[in-house]
Amino acid sequence: MNRLSLSVLSIIAICLGLVSTSLADPQQDLAAYQQYFKKKFPTLSPVDLSNGMYNFNDDKRAQWESIMEFPPYEIAVDKGEALFNKPFKNGKTYASCFEKGGIGIAHTYPRFDTKRGKVVTLAASLNECRKAGGEEPLTYLKGDMAAILAYMAHTSRGKPISVKVPNNKAALAAYKDGKRIYFTRRGPRAFACYHCHWEAAGQKIRGNELSPAVGQVSHFPSYRSKWGGMGTIQRRYKGCMKNIGAKPLKEQTEAMNNLEYFHTFLSNGIPMNAPGTRF
Numbered sequence: 362m363n364r365l366s367l368s369v370l371s372i373i374a375i376c377l378g379l380v381s382t383s384l385a386d387p388q389q390d391l392a393a394y395q396q397y398f399k400k401k402f403p404t405l406s407p408v409d410l411s412n413g414m415y416n417f418n419d420d421k422r423a424q425w426e427s428i429m430e431f432p433p434y435e436i437a438v439d440k441g442e443a444l445f446n447k448p449f450k451n452g453k454t455y456a457s458c459f460e461k462g463g464i465g466i467a468h469t470y471p472r473f474d475t476k477r478g479k480v481v482t483l484a485a486s487l488n489e490c491r492k493a494g495g496e497e498p499l500t501y502l503k504g505d506m507a508a509i510l511a512y513m514a515h516t517s518r519g520k521p522i523s524v525k526v527p528n529n530k531a532a533l534a535a536y537k538d539g540k541r542i543y544f545t546r547r548g549p550r551a552f553a554c555y556h557c558h559w560e561a562a563g564q565k566i567r568g569n570e571l572s573p574a575v576g577q578v579s580h581f582p583s584y585r586s587k588w589g590g591m592g593t594i595q596r597r598y599k600g601c602m603k604n605i606g607a608k609p610l611k612e613q614t615e616a617m618n619n620l621e622y623f624h625t626f627l628s629n630g631i632p633m634n635a636p637g638t639r640f
């Protein structure tokens with residue numbers, strides 16, 4: 362082979378390498394991150410991981426299991442189903458806005474909408490659907506919204522979470538922004554999500570065992586005793602931001618949605634187990 366064709370070959374090889382690494386970033390992250398937790402908690406299966414803090418405290422585990430005999434989220438699932446099927450002013454229902462009539466799709470959200478160039482959460486899609494049906498939007502963190510999300514998540518139970526990051530610049534940028542937010546220190550003590558749910562996962566902080574980042578989204582929305590009701594994942598994010606003395610990001614903003622996108626992607630492959638119950 363002459364010199365020229367060798368260098369042409371190596372240029373092609375370099376280009377291919379660059380393309381594949383830049384496009385494969387999220388997949389490589391995912392493998393490395395999930396491997397990190399597998400190594401940290403070798404006895405916990407991916408399904409165990411989604412039981413969060415109850416992996417690390419037998420008393421709390423027993424208490425939680427007894428609550429789960431009559432799961433407090435069941436009322437919300439029934440209410441959510443009724444709301445889901447209630448016709449809008451224009452006669453249509455939520456089913457008209459989603460593929461498969463919205464059944465068994467919750468585990469594929471949030472999605473990156475390439476046409477609009479942004480992350481779209483399931484909650485936002487529900488409100489868009491309401492708007493198209495001539496209805497007022499629902500508030501995002503609890504109440505009817507959490508109930509409808511609980512019902513939809515219930516129809517995805519057992520399906521592996523599968524959030525996609527399409528191969529385009531805007532989607533990768535949204536993913537990277539969510540990742541940046543996850544690792545950003547905030548509040549007076551400069552805590553990032555990462556410090557508690559990654560580095561210190563399994564350890565105790567002010568009486569609470571810290572759940573690992575991977576698996577956290579699988580049971581949201583959740584019923585929380587502290588809330589006395591249901592809440593969405595973004596309600597939980599806001600709670601953690603408040604607890605560390607930081608100004609919480611506003612729900613359904615680009616930043617919050619990118620955070621949800623990255624954070625949900627981390628749990629890809631883990632079976633959906635929502636809605637859940639937490640203290």
Ligand code: HEC
Nearest residue numbers: 413414552553554557569570571572577597598601605639
């Ligand atoms: C100072 C430590 C700390 C920081 C920083 C922190 N959290 Fe938490 N978080 C907790 C504690 C304590 C709990 C309750 C115990 C548990 O489930 O881990 C919790 C619970 C959660 C849960 C619910 C888990 C479940 O299984 O129900 C989610 C989701 C969550 N945090 C996400 C975040 C995100 C996203 C950030 C960054 C914006 C963050 N947390 C920052 C301490 C922290």
